[in-house]
Amino acid sequence: MTAVASxxxxxxxxxxxxxxxxxxxxxxxxxxRRDRVMMPVWILVVAGLVLAxxxxxxxxxxxxxxxxxxxxTMNSNSSMRAMYGPVFxxxxxxxxxxxxxxxxxxxxxxxxxxxxxxxxxxxxxxxRQEMLAASMVGRRAPLTAALLAAFVANAGxxxxxxxxxxxxxxxxxxxxxxxxxxxxxxxxxxxxxAAQLTExxxxxxxxxxxxxGAAFVLRAAGDSGTADGSSAPTWLSPxxxxxxxxxxxxxxxxxxxxxxxxxxxxxxxxxxxAGRRDVGMSFLPTRPGPARGRIATAGALAWRLQRGAVLGxxxxxxxxxxxxxxxxxxxxDIVGDNESTRDIIERMGGRSDLTEAFLSTITGLFGxxxxxxxxxxxxxxxxxxxxxxxxxxxxxxxxRLRWAAGHLVIAFGGSxxxxxxxxxxxxxxxxxxxxxxxxxxLAQLPAVWVLGGLTVLFVGAYPKGAAAxxxxxxxxxxxxxIGPALDLPRAVMNLSPFGHLPKLPGAALSWPxxxxxxxxxxxxxxxxxxxxRRRDMTN
Numbered sequence: 001m002t003a004v005a006s007x008x009x010x011x012x013x014x015x016x017x018x019x020x021x022x023x024x025x026x027x028x029x030x031x032x033r034r035d036r037v038m039m040p041v042w043i044l045v046v047a048g049l050v051l052a053x054x055x056x057x058x059x060x061x062x063x064x065x066x067x068x069x070x071x072x073t074m075n076s077n078s079s080m081r082a083m084y085g086p087v088f089x090x091x092x093x094x095x096x097x098x099x100x101x102x103x104x105x106x107x108x109x110x111x112x113x114x115x116x117x118x119x120x121x122x123x124x125x126x127x128r129q130e131m132l133a134a135s136m137v138g139r140r141a142p143l144t145a146a147l148l149a150a151f152v153a154n155a156g157x158x159x160x161x162x163x164x165x166x167x168x169x170x171x172x173x174x175x176x177x178x179x180x181x182x183x184x185x186x187x188x189x190x191x192x193x194a195a196q197l198t199e200x201x202x203x204x205x206x207x208x209x210x211x212x213g214a215a216f217v218l219r220a221a222g223d224s225g226t227a228d229g230s231s232a233p234t235w236l237s238p239x240x241x242x243x244x245x246x247x248x249x250x251x252x253x254x255x256x257x258x259x260x261x262x263x264x265x266x267x268x269x270x271x272x273x274a275g276r277r278d279v280g281m282s283f284l285p286t287r288p289g290p291a292r293g294r295i296a297t298a299g300a301l302a303w304r305l306q307r308g309a310v311l312g313x314x315x316x317x318x319x320x321x322x323x324x325x326x327x328x329x330x331x332x333d334i335v336g337d338n339e340s341t342r343d344i345i346e347r348m349g350g351r352s353d354l355t356e357a358f359l360s361t362i363t364g365l366f367g368x369x370x371x372x373x374x375x376x377x378x379x380x381x382x383x384x385x386x387x388x389x390x391x392x393x394x395x396x397x398x399x400r401l402r403w404a405a406g407h408l409v410i411a412f413g414g415s416x417x418x419x420x421x422x423x424x425x426x427x428x429x430x431x432x433x434x435x436x437x438x439x440x441x442l443a444q445l446p447a448v449w450v451l452g453g454l455t456v457l458f459v460g461a462y463p464k465g466a467a468a469x470x471x472x473x474x475x476x477x478x479x480x481x482i483g484p485a486l487d488l489p490r491a492v493m494n495l496s497p498f499g500h501l502p503k504l505p506g507a508a509l510s511w512p513x514x515x516x517x518x519x520x521x522x523x524x525x526x527x528x529x530x531x532x533r534r535r536d537m538t539n
Contacts, residue, residue, distance in 0.1 A: 325429020
């Protein structure tokens with residue numbers, strides 16, 4: 001034993017580092033195999049949204065004069081700058097980078113944090129990492145493999161964006177692709193730090209998501225005050241760095257050095273932390289619970305597990321509703337005399353007064369985002385099952401339907417809460433028609449619940465493919481967001497449940513589609529629960 005210890009001590013530093021990375025290639029191949037469906041979908045969504053933007057904008061602003069007017073109008077509106085940032089050029093490429101660059105960066109960041117946490121903290125939480133660590137796997141190999149998987153995903157999205165946008169200008173396309181991919185990698189290394197600090201994957205994702213939200217708020221606050229992206233809050237946000245890269249508008253290549261330096265610094269911190277803890281442990285251990293339990297029902301446990309998400313989503317919907325409500329008051333000024341923009345808003349919000357059409361459009365968009373919440377909340381059932389935390393609970397007096405009902409009440413009831421506070425926020429920001437706006441928001445619920453019912457069906461009937469629910473929700477979001485701008489056929493728009501809703505406020509309230517969608521949601525949920533009750537758990 002002494003001889004072995006002395007040989008290990010005598011091993012040069014380079015040899016110790018090599019041993020700590022042993023097995024990285026095998027773990028990377030395993031990660032890419034496990035994400036062989038999820039990763040390509042994420043890449044196509046991120047790149048597809050960017051590549052669809054030039055054509056969409058060209059149909060709205062077909063001439064250089066219209067684009068110049070749009071640039072002046074957007075930069076003079078503080079609410080528009082808060083949502084999208086300032087416009088630095090009037091070319092189609094520059095307008096595309098303005099319109100979608102920040103949000104593509106957010107999606108790349110979400111993709112990256114999901115990948116990194118999935119292959120680090122989730123593996124430790126499930127116990128699989130401990131089994132792998134017993135073989136020839138170095139201490140830092142799992143973290144390295146996770147970051148390399150995130151790099152592959154971001155590089156794929158960046159390459160597609162660069163290639164697809166090259167027709168607008170090669171330099172600008174390269175800057176946009178590198179900026180979005182760099183933002184993704186920056187938050188990948190931040191997620192790596194969070195995975196070392198926390199004991200649960202849920203908390204690691206929550207911390208990284210909170211940092212992403214703070215970055216968006218900082219950028220929005222800075223851009224609302226100035227039209228040149230030079231404010232201090234903007235420069236404190238990584239999303240502000242991407243904006244100030246100025247793709248297609250006199251690229252500032254040195255901004256990429258900020259992104260690279262921050263990414264490397266965070267990666268060094270993550271590697272240092274990974275080498276100082278045991279597998280399954282963390283630097284911020286979970287506090288022990290009370291000596292006597294305070295959770296008496298399955299519903300109370302579900303609320304305890306999901307209350308943070310519910311409160312965070314609620315606050316976000318309230319604040320965003322207030323911002324968009326304020327924008328609605330100036331919808332006519334934003335659109336101006338541009339008939340193409342007016343047509344798109346009317347296709348999204350119904351052919352009525354422009355302000356009412358704008359309100360209908362934003363309430364519809366909020367409904368689609370609420371679909372993301374309801375899918376994530378329902379999928380918590382699947383997460384509890386695969387992590388084997390549901391098994392000891394169901395081994396007692398709690399039946400499967402009671403266990404599932406606790407999470408579904410939060411999922412479906414939480415979505416109703418989100419749309420309610422959204423309506424309140426929009427009414428506060430708009431200052432008029434509070435009842436009509438609230439009714440328009442609540443009218444989105446049947447379509448939101450259909451997406452929730454589909455997710456329940458996936459969890460119950462095909463748990464191995466439960467993540468496919470994200471593809472369904474993402475498809476509905478893409479149809480509702482991009483479809484009107486591309487003037488897609490009615491048959492395509494009707495593939496989304498949101499395509500069947502009345503365009504409120506402004507249009508006449510039609511009950512049959514609302515009742516039909518509600519019954520469809522109930523049927524999907526019922527079938528999913530029936531299958532869940534009969535099948536083997538974790539199968």
